[in-house]
Amino acid sequence: MKSLLTLINELENKLPFIAQKKEAVSQATVGWHIEHSLLALVKMISAVEHSNPADYKWTFNIKRSIVFSAIVGIKRSFSSERLVAWHFSAIACVHKKVARRCCVL
Numbered sequence: 001m002k003s004l005l006t007l008i009n010e011l012e013n014k015l016p017f018i019a020q021k022k023e024a025v026s027q028a029t030v031g032w033h034i035e036h037s038l039l040a041l042v043k044m045i046s047a048v049e050h051s052n053p054a055d056y057k058w059t060f061n062i063k064r065s066i067v068f069s070a071i072v073g074i075k076r077s078f079s080s081e082r083l084v085a086w087h088f089s090a091i092a093c094v095h096k097k098v099a100r101r102c103c104v105l
Helices: 004-013 030-050 062-070 080-102
Strands: none
Touching (some): 004 030
């Protein structure tokens, strides 16, 4: 898994293409996708900062159980930093695919 710094650097490398848009890929510009990725990161970090692990109460959820049991090798105890990095990596992957299709690299 890539580090947060690596993912942010990848987004930074796309800054010269912020005005580009390819309507066949997305109605939004590359800049919008970069902004959306960074806003999502800020929200995730804020949620982690304001969360209190002592307040967590597990409740049974059949959908969650099915999804997590289907994923081989998932760990139940992610560190906060790894969890944020994993979520941001997923978001950046989607936006990177859009940026790759829109940008002249």
